[in-house]
Amino acid sequence: MERSLLIVFLLVAAAAPPPPPALATDYTVGDSQGWSTNVDYGSWASGKPFKAGDTLEFQYSSLHSVAEVTKSDYDSCSTGGALKTYSDQNTKIALTAAGDRYFICGTPGHCSGGMKLAVTVAASGSSPSTPSTPATPPTGGGTGSSPSPPAGTTKSPPVGNNGAGAGCGSGWVRGAAVLVGLGLVMG
Numbered sequence: 735m736e737r738s739l740l741i742v743f744l745l746v747a748a749a750a751p752p753p754p755p756a757l758a759t760d761y762t763v764g765d766s767q768g769w770s771t772n773v774d775y776g777s778w779a780s781g782k783p784f785k786a787g788d789t790l791e792f793q794y795s796s797l798h799s800v801a802e803v804t805k806s807d808y809d810s811c812s813t814g815g816a817l818k819t820y821s822d823q824n825t826k827i828a829l830t831a832a833g834d835r836y837f838i839c840g841t842p843g844h845c846s847g848g849m850k851l852a853v854t855v856a857a858s859g860s861s862p863s864t865p866s867t868p869a870t871p872p873t874g875g876g877t878g879s880s881p882s883p884p885a886g887t888t889k890s891p892p893v894g895n896n897g898a899g900a901g902c903g904s905g906w907v908r909g910a911a912v913l914v915g916l917g918l919v920m921g
């Protein structure tokens with residue numbers, strides 16, 4: 735009875751999809767288009783489950799920059815009160831906490847042309863779309879069904895015998911291991 739329950743559990747564990755990754759995600763803003771003009775960052779960001787611990791990576795040419803701004807400056811495309819400004823063309827910004835973050839390009843005309851990004855960061859680990867699942871050990875890869883090798887085979891042959899008699903010695907060791915294994919089975 736217990737054994738059949740265990741087998742059922744193993745089957746269920748093997749068939750269940752892998753748990754959602756709890757690791758931080760590194761988002762390249764705009765994906766292959768990077769941080770540039772003529773990209774709709776509203777649609778790029780929509781549906782992405784930004785969470786605390788993730789990273790935004792802005793990749794752009796020297797024509798652009800990244801300014802993190804307040805919501806009102808985001809709405810008005812003003813960099814006058816920018817919280818931080820970056821121009822290193824490969825800017826990684828850590829989303830350290832839940833909340834809204836606003837980024838615009840500092841080049842005149844670019845923000846009003848659509849080069850602006852707003853993201854809503856959720857608290858780490860509180861993804862609303864995925865129910866909380868109990869932590870399962872990573873045994874789903876099929877390793878659970880394969881028998882572990884007998885303990886005797888991992889024994890290394892005696893060192894210091896690496897000369898002429900090595901082959902004979904290892905054969906003797908193998909024979910001894912077989913004998914020991916037989917003794918275990920019989921006993």
Ligand SMILES: [Cu+2]
Pocket residue numbers: 770771797798799839840841844845849
């Ligand atoms: Cu720009």
